[in-house]
Amino acid sequence: MPETQHTPVTILGLGAMGQAIAATLLRGGRPTTVWNRTAGKDAGLVADGATGAASVAAAVEKGGLIIAVLSDHASVHDTLDPIAGQLAGRQLLNLTSTAPEEARELAAWAAAHGVDYLDGGIMAVPAMIGRPGASILYSGSQTLFDEHRETLELLSVADYFGADAGLASLYDFALLSNMYAMFTGFFHGAALLRSAGVSASTFAERAVPWVTAMAQLLPEYARVVDSGDYTTPFQPLSFHKPSVDAIVRASRDAGVALDIVTPIKNLIDRQIADGHGPLAFERTVEELG
């Protein structure tokens, strides 16, 4: 059933992200109650029309959808365990970043207390919330997702991945793995070029179109991985070895640490040593898990 225009929400946690979420929901016309462990962080929101609560118990008493935006898995338990008895029949959306197993544990905890649980992975920084480009990945209770979809779409694009509460987090971490590898690759390149007096800004002008062009290869790489057939490579592992070895040599010569490139070299070398050199580079997924 679609929600009414004025679904009340209770935000637990007013760090940078909780503030952004509360402000966006408030602007979207949702009656918004806010609570934070350390007092005083709700002043701006209260001035804008939110209801400040002095305790978690008082905050959730206001009814509606409870949204936890806390530091980590432990802080969700710290906050909700003492009032678990108050939560039966309620709906909990956890936007705190948690590992998949932690999200599943919270879903089981919620079920044991009669709470409907949806987990969310935020793919945005606070300034992006409520603006184009923000995305939040959801899994867990489809009932909760469907019922509150309009409210969730005030925050960002909202995608639901299934009943497994850990799945949104798994997608989140898969995307973040991609992001961290891309950023640290940029840092390595910036360190290399700095040895020749080239600024990181100059490098960035080249790196953005390069990374964008390379990202276009991902669907074809994915097709090969999903086929499980690495025997007709676009570029075999043996093709990549000389390039990566040269990057290692160039890095050593430039006095750049090898923390970023060594794992890539090791992955390629190990597969070649095991006789997989003629196979596609995409076989690396099999080496990882």
Ligand code: NDP
């Ligand atoms: P902050 O560090 O700014 O805020 C953390 C919040 O958690 C504060 O409200 C803090 O309260 C509260 N908190 C911490 N420990 C406890 C505890 N034991 N009991 C009760 N409250 C506690 O983090 P953000 O707001 O930036 O992030 C919140 C969540 O959103 C995190 O899980 C983060 O990974 C995720 N996220 C954040 C992004 C970002 O760019 N900021 C991007 C994507 C996800 P107090 O004020 O009392 O310390």
